[in-house]
């Protein structure tokens with residue numbers, strides 16, 4: 606069994622981007638600039654956005670952080686998005702999710718200029734991805750593709766079972782794994798909350814990608830010998846022995862499943878760290894006008 610080291614892979618990607626930014630700087634070019642909009646005080650969201658801004662600094666990007674209380678109105682948020690769409694200094698920006706309930710997330714995402722949508726959530730980027738046109742790919746699925754590529758895992762002709770159909774992970778992942786490119790060319794089954802007999806499907810999988818936020822959902826009896834298992838779940842569960850008071854648990858029961866796998870991602874340190882690296886990659890592509898010209 607080989608552990609898919611997301612932390613190491615993320616560092617390698619970040620170093621590659623940093624080298625490219627240094628070269629741009631040396632030629633007197635404009636360095637990429639990412640803006641992040643954060644609403645409210647959710648601990649997880651604050652950590653992720655703080656890490657995104659810190660990563661920008663480390664690899665030589667410019668960055669801006671725009672913070673709002675969770676009482677911000679939808680109109681105020683939409684006005685800020687309009688401003689960011691028009692700001693020539695900003696190459697790309699994200700609105701950290703989830704948003705408070707009184708704000709219509711779809712409306713916010715649709716207000717972002719697709720050319721600056723480095724999260725790849727705008728329907729234009731989703732449509733372009735489905736059509737096989739150049740697009741910003743959502744960071745988590747793009748990170749999983751990088752893991753498969755960098756560990757040279759064969760995907761052609763394999764049966765990939767994706768569990769969870771969120772717009773951010775499961776749905777785009779199922780499309781990307783079915784595409785006629787590497788890593789892809791899989792036969793894909795997309796399972797979700799209404800799937801009857803989940804284990805029937807997972808037992809037939811060469812590759813399992815699970816993103817549902819249900820700790821320990823995938824147990825050893827659901828996985829066949831030699832499978833590749835990618836765990837996107839990161840649920841905070843109470844743990845009094847830790848200073849933070851919690852620990853992260855994936856959707857896979859790692860201890861029982863790992864011995865059966867050819868490759869498996871740990872939680873933490875698997876898919877998560879790649880999310881930030883791929884956001885940086887999209888921002889670099891935005892600054893180079895690689896996707897929309």
Ligand SMILES: Nc1nc2c(c(=O)[nH]1)N[C@@H](CN(C=O)c1ccc(C(=O)N[C@@H](CCC(=O)O)C(=O)O)cc1)CN2
Pocket residue numbers: 652653654699700701702703724744745773839853872873874875876877878879880881
């Ligand atoms: N606008 C967006 N919102 C959200 C996204 C996104 O891509 N764009 N994804 C998630 C949160 N997220 C990034 O924003 C994210 C999640 C997890 C990690 C990560 O590195 N996880 C680590 C553990 C970190 C910890 O200790 O808490 C791991 O799995 O090893 C990075 C980014 C939802 N919102």
